[in-house]
Amino acid sequence: MDRIAIEGGHPLFGDIPVSGAKNSAIKLMAASLLTSEPVRLTNMPRLADTRLLGRLLQRFGTQIAESDGPDGPQTLLHTPEITSAFAPYDLVRQMRASFNVLGPLIARTGHAKVSLPGGCTIGARPVDLHLKALEALGAHIDMHEGYVFAQAPRGLKGAEIEFPFVSVGATEHALMAAVLAHGTTVMKNAACEPEIVDLAECLNAMGAKVSGAGTSTLVIEGVTSLKGADWSVICDRIEAGTYAVAGAMAGGEVRLTKVRPELISILLDKLVEAGCDVERGDNTVTIRRSGKIRPVDVTTDVYPGFATDLQAQFMALMALAEGESVIRETIFENRFMHVPELGRLGADIRVTGNEARVHGVSELRGAQVMATDLRASASLVIAGLAARGETIVNRVYHLDRGFENLEGKLSACGAVIKRLKGDEPIMEDE
Numbered sequence: 412m413d414r415i416a417i418e419g420g421h422p423l424f425g426d427i428p429v430s431g432a433k434n435s436a437i438k439l440m441a442a443s444l445l446t447s448e449p450v451r452l453t454n455m456p457r458l459a460d461t462r463l464l465g466r467l468l469q470r471f472g473t474q475i476a477e478s479d480g481p482d483g484p485q486t487l488l489h490t491p492e493i494t495s496a497f498a499p500y501d502l503v504r505q506m507r508a509s510f511n512v513l514g515p516l517i518a519r520t521g522h523a524k525v526s527l528p529g530g531c532t533i534g535a536r537p538v539d540l541h542l543k544a545l546e547a548l549g550a551h552i553d554m555h556e557g558y559v560f561a562q563a564p565r566g567l568k569g570a571e572i573e574f575p576f577v578s579v580g581a582t583e584h585a586l587m588a589a590v591l592a593h594g595t596t597v598m599k600n601a602a603c604e605p606e607i608v609d610l611a612e613c614l615n616a617m618g619a620k621v622s623g624a625g626t627s628t629l630v631i632e633g634v635t636s637l638k639g640a641d642w643s644v645i646c647d648r649i650e651a652g653t654y655a656v657a658g659a660m661a662g663g664e665v666r667l668t669k670v671r672p673e674l675i676s677i678l679l680d681k682l683v684e685a686g687c688d689v690e691r692g693d694n695t696v697t698i699r700r701s702g703k704i705r706p707v708d709v710t711t712d713v714y715p716g717f718a719t720d721l722q723a724q725f726m727a728l729m730a731l732a733e734g735e736s737v738i739r740e741t742i743f744e745n746r747f748m749h750v751p752e753l754g755r756l757g758a759d760i761r762v763t764g765n766e767a768r769v770h771g772v773s774e775l776r777g778a779q780v781m782a783t784d785l786r787a788s789a790s791l792v793i794a795g796l797a798a799r800g801e802t803i804v805n806r807v808y809h810l811d812r813g814f815e816n817l818e819g820k821l822s823a824c825g826a827v828i829k830r831l832k833g834d835e836p837i838m839e840d841e
């Protein structure tokens with residue numbers, strides 16, 4: 412299993428180009444199942460998750476061609492016919508969003524058998540809202556032996572769906588199913604994340620009739636078929652935010668390019684409170700820090716609140732603040748797994764329920780740590796950049812799910828970071 416070695420203490424100076432968003436790309440790939448025509452996705456991130464979803468789509472009959480286009484990496488997805496509507500456990504367990512193929516498969520073929528999903532173990536993460544929404548749209552759902560069996564032989568029909576609380580995945584899932592339903596669907600208490608707007612706009616480019624994306628009420632007028640489209644994946648606000656925090660933590664001056672600053676506005680405000688200079692351009696953000704880090708409290712929330720996917724990274728920064736900060740996690744019930752690992756680097760963090768009290772320390776010291784999930788892994792890399800000595804992050808396959816060329820992007824800014832392949836031994840002094 413690969414590891415990442417970081418020699419801390421080098422400030423970052425340079426540009427970091429932000430890739431297309433993992434959390435949008437994988438939903439857009441699933442949406443390509445809704446048409447028999449080709450869908451070309453540009454600004455595609457090349458990640459373990461997009462590769463894995465590609466393998467799953469190939470099982471359904473999707474032809475996939477990756478290439479480098481004028482705007483960078485692109486993927487052409489073409490499913491002339493769904494040859495199988497079966498998503499096996501072995502593929503779906505590795506990534507939660509792969510469950511979102513269920514809706515498009517039923518919408519296109521009237522039936523599907525999809526394994527219950529896996530993904531980052533940051534909470535129980537049931538799929539009850541997904542299934543209730545699909546049932547409201549007329550799908551008949553049965554579950555046995557870890558599989559969801561769905562049937563809608565006469566097609567899905569528009570419905571009113573009111574979510575009891577906000578779910579990104581369930582909103583996207585119901586949206587993908589409703590675009591080909593007979594009649595109108597109104598979705599209330601829908602998620603407003605930018606990735607949902609990206610999905611809705613791509614579906615509209617394919618001929619769907621979706622309005623209200625980016626607000627809590629979505630209205631979808633079903634159409635009988637969708638066509639192909641060219642779509643550029645929205646920038647990855649979580650990757651952007653992660654490098655913004657890395658710049659703040661390591662010090663120096665980092666300029667993010669190919670980014671939409673308004674998508675990480677709350678994070679940038681928090682970085683200013685923490686003592687950074689932040690300059691927002693049209694498609695760039697520059698983060699500078701030379702002084703002390705000030706403690707800042709953060710509570711995660713649905714968009715446009717502070718993203719749960721940036722909580723671990725921000726906590727790493729607060730570990731070096733001058734004073735105490737309180738970080739509350741309100742979206743997932745088990746998203747503090749980075750705390751003991753940050754502790755190995757010398758961080759002083761106490762967790763009670765969904766609240767972490769971070770007592771800033773004057774320095775972190777390099778150590779071996781274990782990546783436990785995707786964003787937790789990023790927090791350990793960020794902490795390693797500022798720690799004295801060498802930090803080794805084990806189990807980096809988590810990072811590879813969501814960060815394209817992480818070592819390359821950070822090295823280009825002066826970080827001393829490298830990947831240790833497989834079981835390459837680490838020479839430890841006694």
Ligand SMILES: CC(=O)N[C@H]1[C@@H](OP(=O)(O)OP(=O)(O)OC[C@H]2O[C@@H](n3ccc(=O)[nH]c3=O)[C@H](O)[C@@H]2O)O[C@H](CO)[C@@H](O)[C@@H]1O
Pocket residue numbers: 434507508534535536537538539540541542577578579580581719720742743744
């Ligand atoms: C691939 C992807 O886009 N992942 C993102 C997506 O995950 P995901 O779509 O899984 O997150 P949700 O918004 O659905 O989850 C929010 C909360 O609702 C709960 N829940 C969700 C669905 C359901 O049927 N029942 C239920 O109880 C979850 O356990 C969680 O506590 O949004 C999260 C919240 O912004 C992000 O952290 C993830 O990075």
Ligand SMILES: C=C(OP(=O)(O)O)C(=O)O
Pocket residue numbers: 434506507508529530531533720785786813
């Ligand atoms: C939690 C995440 O991913 P997933 O929903 O795929 O587990 C994430 O992107 O931070």
